[in-house]
Amino acid sequence: MHRTLAVVVVVLSVAAAVAGVVLTRERATAAESGAVKVSTKGTRVTVTGSARRMLRAYGYDGLQLLTVVGGHAYYRVRSDRGTCYAVGFANSIGVPGAIKCWSAPSPIMDFTLVEASRSDGDVHPYQVEGIAADGIDVLQLVDDGGAVVASSKVQHNVYQFADVRKGAARLVARGANGKEVAAQKLR
Amino acid sequence: MRKIVLLAAVTAALQLAGPASATVYWSGWITRGTDDPNCVWYRGQAACTGWGYWAWNHIDRWDYYNGTLILGFENGDRIRGFENTMYWYDMSETIIPHWVNMGGYLIAHGTWWNGSGVQATLDARD
Numbered sequence: 001m002h003r004t005l006a007v008v009v010v011v012l013s014v015a016a017a018v019a020g021v022v023l024t025r026e027r028a029t030a031a032e033s034g035a036v037k038v039s040t041k042g043t044r045v046t047v048t049g050s051a052r053r054m055l056r057a058y059g060y061d062g063l064q065l066l067t068v069v070g071g072h073a074y075y076r077v078r079s080d081r082g083t084c085y086a087v088g089f090a091n092s093i094g095v096p097g098a099i100k101c102w103s104a105p106s107p108i109m110d111f112t113l114v115e116a117s118r119s120d121g122d123v124h125p126y127q128v129e130g131i132a133a134d135g136i137d138v139l140q141l142v143d144d145g146g147a148v149v150a151s152s153k154v155q156h157n158v159y160q161f162a163d164v165r166k167g168a169a170r171l172v173a174r175g176a177n178g179k180e181v182a183a184q185k186l187r
Numbered sequence: 188m189r190k191i192v193l194l195a196a197v198t199a200a201l202q203l204a205g206p207a208s209a210t211v212y213w214s215g216w217i218t219r220g221t222d223d224p225n226c227v228w229y230r231g232q233a234a235c236t237g238w239g240y241w242a243w244n245h246i247d248r249w250d251y252y253n254g255t256l257i258l259g260f261e262n263g264d265r266i267r268g269f270e271n272t273m274y275w276y277d278m279s280e281t282i283i284p285h286w287v288n289m290g291g292y293l294i295a296h297g298t299w300w301n302g303s304g305v306q307a308t309l310d311a312r313d
Binding site for chain 2: 050053057058081088089096097098100101102103110111112115123186
């Protein structure tokens with residue numbers, strides 16, 4: 001009896017491991033081949049306050065909360081404007097701070113914020129975050145010389161950099177195999 | 188009398204729920220040479236609302252252009268916003284001042300940053 005049970009456990013473990021490898025490969029392949037998809041489903045949330053007015057003004061038809069990371073809430077936005085996502089403060093669920101729409105899903109749907117001030121003249125990114133398609137495992141901030149200055153592991157299709165250094169020049173998305181899937185300039 | 192009060196209440200509620208007054212502050216090319224005297228930070232390459240208590244700033248690109256804009260808010264001390272990039276048909280964006288930790292009396296802006304010019308409609312609402 002114990003032997004039979006042990007065999008079943010071993011077989012199931014091997015099957016799960018194989019399935020995991022296959023799934024990872026498929027996700028990476030999907031992102032690399034351009035079949036861009038964001039699988040995290042999310043849960044519908046109630047839009048509150050003045051946010052309702054803003055969403056109505058542009059035909060955004062409600063929010064689905066994907067996840068909360070580092071005090072920020074990430075949403076899928078239902079809309080006929082294309083592929084739309086939003087980000088807002090986690091202590092105000094249902095109130096997006098920023099909404100972006102793309103005419104087609106892309107590997108990186110980025111919400112990087114930039115700033116310049118009188119005391120610190122150059123325009124530079126100060127908050128880097130966004131939505132990463134299936135198959136993207138990690139996002140990296142890379143400086144002008146190609147050195148990686150920070151990394152963010154993707155969770156529920158979301159990436160976020162808590163520490164954005166002024167030297168960050170590019171955002172690079174990599175699959176589970178380490179291969180570069182997509183990249184974009186930050187400034 | 189009760190009906191009149193009810194009607195007045197419903198009308199007021201509908202007005203509150205309806206869209207705020209929209210200000211389309213730019214429609215057309217934004218590029219090097221776009222000269223809008225309402226801009227504080229990057230006059231000569233930006234379109235701006237002028238000062239106001241803006242609830243949000245919004246852009247709709249007309250088509251694919253190889254150019255990057257910064258969409259956001261500015262005051263005398265700083266300019267903030269996010270990059271509306273040439274990547275992946277990044278077509279429309281909406282941002283509120285609180286998201287960039289700004290508030291009060293501000294200018295909403297769309298600032299050309301690099302690449303080709305961009306044709307877009309920009310509007311802000313108070």
